[in-house]
Amino acid sequence: MSEDATTPQEDVPAPQSQPAAKPASKEPETPESIYLVSYPKVVFLYPTLLAALFMGFYAAFSGDPAVTEGTWHYSLSLSFLLILGVNLVVLSFDFPRGTSLTLFFFFVAAAIGLYSLFNLNENLLPFVTEAMKSIQPFANATFYFSLAGILGLIFVGVAITVRFDYWEVRPNELLHHHGVLSDLGRYSAPHLRIDKEINDVFEYVLLGSGRLILHPSNERRAIVLENVFFINRKEEEITRMLGALQVQVRTDGGN
Numbered sequence: 527m528s529e530d531a532t533t534p535q536e537d538v539p540a541p542q543s544q545p546a547a548k549p550a551s552k553e554p555e556t557p558e559s560i561y562l563v564s565y566p567k568v569v570f571l572y573p574t575l576l577a578a579l580f581m582g583f584y585a586a587f588s589g590d591p592a593v594t595e596g597t598w599h600y601s602l603s604l605s606f607l608l609i610l611g612v613n614l615v616v617l618s619f620d621f622p623r624g625t626s627l628t629l630f631f632f633f634v635a636a637a638i639g640l641y642s643l644f645n646l647n648e649n650l651l652p653f654v655t656e657a658m659k660s661i662q663p664f665a666n667a668t669f670y671f672s673l674a675g676i677l678g679l680i681f682v683g684v685a686i687t688v689r690f691d692y693w694e695v696r697p698n699e700l701l702h703h704h705g706v707l708s709d710l711g712r713y714s715a716p717h718l719r720i721d722k723e724i725n726d727v728f729e730y731v732l733l734g735s736g737r738l739i740l741h742p743s744n745e746r747r748a749i750v751l752e753n754v755f756f757i758n759r760k761e762e763e764i765t766r767m768l769g770a771l772q773v774q775v776r777t778d779g780g781n
Contacts, residue, residue: 560763562693562738564751568680570617570732575677577609582670603663606670616728693740693751695764700742717743718768722761734758 581602621630690708694701700718702711719741729735736757740749754760 558696560695560760560767562695562751562754562760563688564691565688565735565753565755566684567617567753569684569753570729570735571613571677572681573732574610574613575674575681577606578670578674578677581606581665582667582674585665585670586667600662600664603665606665607663616726616732620726621728622725693749695767697767700740713742713749714744715742715768718764719743720761720764722757724757729753730757 585602615630690706691704694703695718696715698715700713700715702713703709704711721739721741723737723739724730725737726735733753734756735753738751738754738757738760740751742749
C-alpha cells in the first residue's frame with residue numbers, strides 16, 4: 527500500500543514593493559539660438575535716470591523749493607549730485623577685482639569721514655566748514671524730469687540701434703545681423719571657442735555685464751563683444767549648445 531507523499535511547500539515571502547525611484551532632475555534644454563548684443567556704456571547710467579525720476583516726483587509733490595522754507599531741496603540736490611558723480615566714475619573707469627576696487631572704497635570712506643569730521647567740529651578748520659556750508663546746489667522738479675527725459679530718449683535710441691547690429695549663435699553657425707537692410711555674415715560655429723572677461727565689478731553688479739570674445743575656426747581675428755548683459759548665463763547657454771552638438775556629431779559618426 528503506497529502512501530501519498532506530500533512535499534511540504536516552503537513559505538515564499540511576498541514581494542516587497544520597491545520604493546519609487548526619484549525623478550531625475552530635468553536638465554535645462556539646449557536653446558535653438560542665442561542672441562548676443564554689445565551695448566554702449568551709456569546704459570550704465572540707468573541709476574541716474576531712476577534717481578532723477580525719484581527726485582523729480584519727490585520735488586513735485588513736496589512743494590516749490592523756491593518758496594518752501596528749509597534746506598530739504600539742498601539735501602535733495604546734493605544727494606542727486608553724489609549719485610550722478612559715482613555713476614560717472616563707474617562709467618569712466620574700470621574697477622577689476624583687486625587694488626583699484628579697494629582704493630575706490632578707501633577714497634569714498636575717507637571723503638565721508640572728512641565731511642563728518644568738519645561738519646561735527648566747526649572750529650577745527652573754520653574756512654573748510656564755511657566752504658562746505660556754502661555748497662548749496664539747487665534744482666527743481668523740471669530739472670530732474672528734463673534730465674530723465676534726455677536719458678530716456680538716449681536709451682530708446684540705443685534700444686533701436688542694437689536691433690540693427692547683433693550676433694546670433696546657432697548649433698552649426700554664427701550669424702552677424704547688421705545694417706538697416708539686415709545684412710548677414712556667416713561663420714562656422716561647431717569649433718567656436720569663447721572667452722569671457724569681467725573687467726569691471728560695478729558694471730557686472732549693475733547689469734551682469736562683461737566682455738565676450740568669440741574665436742570662429744575659420745577666422746584669424748577674434749570677435750570682441752563689449753558690455754554683453756548677463757554674460758555668465760550667455761556663456762553657459764553657448765557652452766551647453768556647443769557641447770550638445772559635439773556629442774551628437776560623435777554619436778552619428780559611431781553609427
